[in-house]
Amino acid sequence: MSDPVLATLNLNKSFGALKATDNVSIDLKPGEIHAIIGPNGAGKSTLIQQICGGLRPDSGQVLLCGQDVSGHSTQARAQAGLGRTFQISQLCMEDTVLENAILGAMGAEGLAWRFWQPALKRPELRDRAEAALERVGLSDDRDICCANLSHGQRRQLEVAVALTLSPRVFVMDEPMAGLGAGGSKRLTGFLDGLRVEAPILLVEHDMDAVFALADRISVLVYGKVIATGTADEIRASTEVRDAYLGDAA
């Protein structure tokens, strides 16, 4: 087996008496999509935040490409190759689609400290940004102000900004959130092809997408991983059925 690109080791996080993350050890191998599922309040967002740098774990480690990044800031983790998308779109609403993508390209190229040449006229930034927009199908909308995008287009742009970073690993927090059936299906197809570029840690409520995409699934309940396995194993597990899936599976 190849070494995991991203891993957590015995991660713990409590808020007062509430144990939001309870000894969580998961890993993400090259080329795979590892989905995290669980009921609301299971601690998925808390886990993602600890992986991406928004929250410090009480104990345990986050390993990115074998390196312990538990003490690193969000931006240091991004520079180390972590590309994240948000459950609620974090975009610059007054800027155009292209400008949002350029921001990602600036992060990737380390070109934020330039004061003279317009950002939009720098070929290296533009090429990178437009390539990412092209891939998610937003090329024709590049000059539209982000505030005027539909919800679905914002979700696409959210993915595009992560793409501009050419990350070594994607962490996606409910990329399908609020998408219609058609949009969901298209994004599922896209993510399916994306895993060969960089593995994806996927938090998702859309079970159709999860079962279609995930090589492995971990089920989080009350901060604890109660099961990890392939889609079939998870479907078959009675424990998971009781805790979460109910009759859906």
Add this chain to the structure above:
Amino acid sequence: MRLDEKYLNGLMIAGLLALPLWAVMADQPFTITLVTRAVILALAAVGLNIVLGIGGMVSFGHAVFFGIGGYAMGILAFHAQTYTALELGLFTTDGTKFMPVIWLVAMITSGLVAFFIGLLSLRTSGVYFIMITLAFGQMFFYFAISWAQYGGEDGLSIYVRNDFPGLNTLIPIQFYAICFTLLCVVLFLFARLQASPFGLALNAARQAGTRVETVGLNPMRLKLLAFVISGAITGLAGALFADLNRFVSPTMFSWQLSGELIVLIIIGGVGRLMGPVIGACVFVALEHFLGELTDFWHVYLGVILLCIVLFGRGGLIGLLTGKEGAHV
């Protein structure tokens, strides 16, 4: 009627050129002084606009930098006019009446102070940021009042305006030319900065700080540098303002002035290149014409401000071009 912003900007610059030239021909030196005042206030507000308009930081303490610029000019010129030595720890100087040196000192000093104020105050945001910058403003204000060596509460008078090579700065139109040129240079730099990668990142830090972090950039550092650049520009304006009045006093540090700079930007259009310029012109015009009619002209300013905040978020530029301004 909807104007293209470029034409509007061009029109403003043309107006700022034409009005003083007309005043020279019509022999109206006071009009030139008024326009000079507007141009200098605009320059100070362009500085603030980097922080407020692009970076979204509501600094209620920019009078600090305006005052530092003013006192940089006042102190240097005071020592030069009284032929007294100015001891600065390691070295001693006789002061100077040479404008470019004064500007440089004003910009470096206010930039340095901006660095330390920014370092502390940027840890906060929202109301706390407003309050902490206000607190710094008040500190400098009371320090200046108690600084007896340089006039304390009474301030410092400089009898002859400082020198600029090749010009007689005591002639209003020549001093105006200096201020107008500096404003144009700074506006040009502002436009470059706004479109540059740094400007885009700073603008993004205002709108979505988390996003900036997730692409691997540090919003704190972006904002701190913006604060320093902004402080230096407002400091330069302060030095010119003191030179215009040939007088510097603690009122240049007052919180009212910090507030006025914010008001100028809101009237003109937050984050707009020429927002501070239109704002300053309107402000100075109201101050002059309404001030002649009534001592309570601020009431009318208040009504205008209220209308703009309620009905036209893009300020006057937004109203004229039909585009909304930046949300702070």
